[in-house]
Amino acid sequence: MKLKKRIETDILVIGSGIAGVCAAVSAAREGRSVLLTSSANTFSGSTFYPGTWGFGLVGPDGEEDTEELLETIRTVGSGMINEKVARAFAEGLNSSVDELEALGVELMKPSGDASGEKEYIPCFDHKHRRWRGLTKKNLLRSLPSILEESGVKELPFFQMTEIVMNDGRASGAVGVLNRKDTLYIAAKAVVLASGGLGGLYRRRLTTDDVDATGTAAAMRAGAEAVNLEFMQIMLGFVRPAFKTIYNEKTFFASRFTDREGNPFIGRYLPFGLKEQEVLDARSLHGPFSSETVSRYLDIAFSKEMAKGNTDGMVLRYDLERLNSGSEFVKEYFRWLKDEKGVSAEEEIILAPFMHASNGGIEIDENAKTSVPGLFACGECTGGMHGADRIGGLSTANGIVFGMKAGRSAAGYAEDKELVEEAELEAFNIADSKEKLEALRETMYRDAFIARSSESIEKVRDFIGRMELAKGRGTSDSDYLDSNRLLSSVEMARACIEAMDLRKESRGSHYREDHPYKDESLGKMIRVRLKKVRLKKGEPIAAFTGGTK
Known part of the structure; x- marks a missing residue:
């Protein structure tokens, strides 16, 4: 069905964790109108996860430490990084965190006596760096006024289901507001900050709004993913x-x-x-x-x-x-x-x-994806981290590339026009909630810590037997649940194909049947979607994996 635009904005930001907020504020400070959406309340996702005291932010300990940090990112990531993206990341760390502090976010710093304690050495690192601490309490104290002063508008409880494409470029998104109101938001550029792939697993240290929907929508729009086999x-x-x-x-x-x-x-x-x-x-x-x-x-x-x-x-x-x-x-x-x-x-x-995910949608050093008009930042992206990730760099990634995404999207939107209407295919898959839970259980059992050709084939077989036929939509709520299931199936398939291709153990990817590193496989695996018709149900995504 066709939907007329009901909301319009220069920049649409999908996701309101630290990456989405930084993108929204940066775009607004460039003079663009910005709408910050979230599938839950504003200020959600992994940044505001209640199961941890806060997050460390590390950066180079002086300019001379930048090259050493980059080399450590490369080593810890076992070479599975995009060099240009990782360099832009390392070089932008301190200035981006300082900019966040200048906006009014209070950051923790180690006391003089404690700064030399080994506990302040980040995970997987070998030396002390510049360290700052970010807590949920301090963020919630400062971010509402920062958004208001920047002129950013908010739209909580909007669950995006598809990125709207027009003439080969991203021109907004469709989704459901408050689980009952189908909506098309027209935009000149879209920033995806929807989080990682924790929602693919039964046990996950993320909030429940962190699922595979945003990443799957980007891939359906034509974006490629990288390093999906690497996760924390x-x-x-x-x-x-x-x-x-x-x-x-x-x-x-x-x-x-x-x-x-x-x-x-x-x-x-x-x-x-x-x-x-x-x-x-x-x-x-x-x-x-x-x-x-x-x-x-x-x-x-x-x-x-x-x-x-x-x-x-x-x-x-x-x-x-x-x-x-x-x-x-x-x-x-x-x-x-x-x-x-x-x-x-x-x-x-x-x-x-x-x-957390170490991989995701591939971006360049300015947070651009391969889809014109679509930018991405935060945990939904890949390329700046590798097989393992230094502690304190996940949240920092959201800050650095959130700011880059906002500025890049603002520049892109300068000469673009809004699109008046969008197409939405509402559908219903029977028992979608129960099927999603079964998929999560299967992924946790067979595609988690210890992987093998046999266990990966079990997941592939389970997905192949799922009844995914699309029926006519009965309600917006049913459509949301069905879209989440289909997106999760697509991304589970993407992940296991990457896991299967990497027939070695490297970083966070462990293969019981290939327990050692194979240097001939020292290449990043990229995954993209293509449409095929399966024996059961409507077309869903299949995958071509390749190394580059």
């Missing part, structure tokens, strides 16, 4: 305080057992490797990585949970060791007690959770 998997609380992020700086005082109180990590270690060596290595980074002996901890969790059919393993802290912890560790436990009501004396059940 972290330990999180099952109970108490479900979905709270476990702090890796506390590994030194952590004791893990099965439900019967028996140590289990040693069951999965090679001969001669001690459990404390694994814990010491694992304490250097929050996310899972296949690169060091630290991998055996996460593999042990995964295997033990599958074998025992249990929802998690037991953590108890060694209180004597914990009391000798640093300022950083003590601040974490103060937050844990005050915000989550959890004390270090309690028994905690932990499990691996999907946390």
Whole structure:
């Protein structure tokens, strides 16, 4: 059906985490009218996730450190980066964070006595950098007035379903407002800041509005994705305080057992490797990585949970060791007690959770995608991070490329016209919510920590058997749920194709059947969609994977 434009704006920003907000403010400061939309309330997504105390922002420790940081990004990413994008990122870190602070956002800084503590060395890094801390409380205190002063308009609870294309360029978006009102927003340029792919997994350390819809819509519009096989998997609380992020700086005082109180990590270690060596290595980074002996901890969790059919393993802290912890560790436990009501004396059940995407829509150094008029920033993008990512660079990525996306979109929109109407195909897939949950369970079981040709084929077979026939839409709410399912299926297929192509273990990508790195595969995998007709249902996306 055709929809007439009901709202128009120069720049449409989809997503209101830190990347979307930075994009909106930057575009508005260039003199453009800006509409900031969000599928939930304004200020949502991973930036405002309640399961963590806040986020670190790292940058070069002086101009002379920029090249060293870039080399570390390259090394930690195992070469899986876009050099131009990574350089623009490293060179723009400090100035972008300083600009955010100048707008009025209060940033934390380590005290003089604590600045040299090893806990302030970012995950996967080897030295201290410039460090700033960003908390949800400080953001919510400052961002509303920043948006108001910049003239940015807000539209919460608008769930985008498709990017509107006209004459080969992005010209707005269609979606549903408040789950009951179909809407076309016309725009001269679109900025996608919709977050990562956490919604593909049953267990995820993200808010529920972070799903695959934005990335899938961009790919349907013609954008390519890169590094989809690389994602951050972290330990999180099952109970108490479900979905709270476990702090890796506390590994030194952590004791893990099965439900019967028996140590289990040693069951999965090679001969001669001690459990404390694994814990010491694992304490250097929050996310899972296949690169060091630290991998055996996460593999042990995964295997033990599958074998025992249990929802998690037991953590108890060694209180004597914990009391000798640093300022950083003590601040974490103060937050844990005050915000989550959890004390270090309690028994905690932990499990691996999907946390963040290292890959996504490919952008250039100015946040442009391959689709004219479509720009992207934040966790929905790829290229600036690789197989592993230095801690403190995910949120910083949203700030740097959010500002770049806003400015680039503002420049692009200068001579563009608005499009009066758009096409929307409303449809309904039966039992879409139940099917999405089944897909998430399958991805968590077979395409998570330990992957193999056999497990990937299980996901492929599951998707092939799904009934995805499109029926006539019965309500806007049914259409939203069906679109989310279809988008999740498309992106799950994209991810497993990338996982299958990478027949090696590299960074966060671990293949049980290919447990070692293969230097001949030291290339980025790009994935794009094409339409095919499956045996069951209407056409959905298939994928061509290639390395470049």
